[in-house]
Amino acid sequence: MSLNSTPQSVRVHIGLFGKRNAGKSSVINAITNQDAAIVSEVAGTTTDPVFRPMEILPIGPCVLIDTAGLDDVGSLGELRINKSLDVLSKTDIALLIVDSSIGLSEEDLSLIEKFKVKKIPHVLVLNKIDTVENQAEVLGETKKLAKCPVACVSATNKIGIENLKQEIINTLPEDAGDFKLLGDLINAEDIIVLVIPIDKAAPKGRLILPQQQVTRDILDHGAIAVITKEDSLKETIANLNKKPKLVITDSQAFYKVKEDTPDDILLTSFSILFARQKGDLNELVKGAYAINNLKDGDKILVAEGCTHHRQDDDIGTFKIPKWITEKTGKKLTFDFTSGITMGKNLEQYALIVHCGACMMNRAAMMARIEKAKELNIPIVNYGILIAYLNGILDRTLDPLKILESEKLLQTVE
Ligand SMILES: Nc1nc2c(ncn2[C@@H]2O[C@H](COP(=O)(O)OP(=O)(O)OP(=O)(O)O)[C@@H](O)[C@H]2O)c(=O)[nH]1
Ligand SMILES: [Mg+2]
Structure with a gap:
């Protein structure tokens, strides 16, 4: 799979947090084995969250998110801190980078508290371990305070990096590799209209698995699922007080559904959501x-x-x-x-x-x-x-691009 063929939203998002100069950017460079992130001894080098899509073995496709220090100062500093914290909502797993020679600070402890409240899996990374003599002592002390997995690394000397990757894998929830269907694209209270034809291929008395999964994903994310057959789509949309965010249809009803979905409403299909979740969407489009x-x-x-x-x-x-x-x-x-x-x-x-x-x-x-x-x-x-x-591939792919960029803007703005 090529690096950029997986849309950002279906990758595991790894957010790096910590105080200025703790070595967040250096740890990213060490994990990715590249020098893409700017590193310097000046505190406050990274100012805005930076999203880096990566393929890291053995983790797989992921996005590393570099953030500004959580101890930034002044009114701009405060804005930066808030942006860094916003990244939390996009984070599947958080790495808290701590300078071993300084140890855990108030900011670090309150961040760990936030991870716990938001149920974000996290690993504490004791960086610059090369600078301390009493490594075992520092590690023991940190573990006692943080009560979470701790990995000792030296980003500059590339020590402990494999172990850190393993710790990330161990800490990732089992379903983190289960790529999202649409929950990452929608907001709470969005209305999503599902068009489900009940033809003779439909099983008796129930919906099929993809329809159930999409419905469940909508509910899990606090949005509203409205379900209709293709014949009543027009009426359904007309009766809604709020414009639906998205119409999702069974592929076989595309022709009718595209006629009945106004141009200003995003339209996609169950299959395209599943292609995005289950495969390499770009490759399938080329096909x-x-x-x-x-x-x-x-x-x-x-x-x-x-x-x-x-x-x-x-x-x-x-x-x-x-x-x-x-x-x-x-x-x-x-x-x-x-x-x-x-x-x-x-x-x-x-x-x-x-x-x-x-x-x-x-x-x-x-x-x-x-x-x-x-x-x-x-x-x-x-x-x-x-x-x-049916000549509507672009129309069904566009919503994903639009929703993905909307979400990205929500995160970084
Ligand atoms: N000795 C030593 N120095 C390190 C290590 N990791 C980073 N540094 C140094 O620490 C300084 C800060 O590193 P950065 O990676 O820029 O830190 P940051 O957390 O991204 O900093 P901001 O973007 O300013 O918040 C640089 O001078 C790095 O060379 C390490 O493992 N050992
Ligand atoms: Mg930085």
């Missing part, structure tokens, strides 16, 4: 455009993550082949696989069309995307392909 390069005689693999009961007009075996053939006008052949692998002899395919992977985890889907990339075969998923075929 959609690749259908323009298909030639007569090309073979296409339609791969599904699980076996399910197929209807006569099944999306994978019937609709997808029909739509691609209609769009391209080429003579194509289609193979179908489902289950734990995509099958053998993948080299023979000009394109892989994958299901939405609702029953697969991110790692499994990423492995399939990697496999396709390795073989130089474009790969797309159902939802993104359908959006592309």
Whole structure:
């Protein structure tokens, strides 16, 4: 996976906090093995939060957030402190950097208190450990006061960095690698309209897992889920007192839904949210455009993550082949696989069309995307392909970009 193909919001966010000159920027440089962050002996070098998307092994894709010192002074200093504290709301795990030669301060202890109140997992990093003689004593003292995991490092001498990474992994909540669906994009009290067609493929008496998960994610984030069928979408929107933030539709109802969703309301699909959560959205979008390069005689693999009961007009075996053939006008052949692998002899395919992977985890889907990339075969998923075929891929991707940048602004402003 290339470095910037994962949107920021679906990476683990690691926030670095601490007093001026504690070595926050130096620790970032040591963790990333780069000299990207400016380091100096002048207190107050870093003034605004800096977001650095990174791929750090073995943590994976993450964003390191460098902040200004929490002991900054003056009215500007106060503004900076507040901005640093705002970063807390974006932080999956916090690193509190402390200068070993100085030890824990009031600011540090009150920050640890904030982490606890906000339930943010945290690791205390005793930096500049090279400058103290009585390391064991300093460590023991700090542990007693902080009551949290402590890692001793020397950022300048690159000592203890592997151990720190391991400590980060140990402290990260188990679900931190479960990338967010949309909770990171919405605010409390936003109205989100879900369009769920009840056709004959819909299971009796219940909603399907992706619909449940999106609903749950909306509720978990204090927003409001309004659920409707595609036939009543127009009426639903008309009856709301507040403009919905976003309409999310089943891909198969796209055509009708885009007609009935006013242009000033963001529209996306369940599949695109899941593609973002479960895979490499950029790679899948590239795969959609690749259908323009298909030639007569090309073979296409339609791969599904699980076996399910197929209807006569099944999306994978019937609709997808029909739509691609209609769009391209080429003579194509289609193979179908489902289950734990995509099958053998993948080299023979000009394109892989994958299901939405609702029953697969991110790692499994990423492995399939990697496999396709390795073989130089474009790969797309159902939802993104359908959006592309309907000429509304841009419209469904834009909301993610818009919401992501809105959120980023909320954090740094
Ligand atoms: N001896 C020693 N010096 C360090 C270490 N880490 C950082 N320093 C020095 O401490 C000073 C401050 O480092 P920075 O990384 O700029 O600290 P910061 O916390 O980002 O500081 P501000 O951005 O000003 O808040 C620099 O002179 C670094 O060279 C270390 O592990 N050992
Ligand atoms: Mg700094």
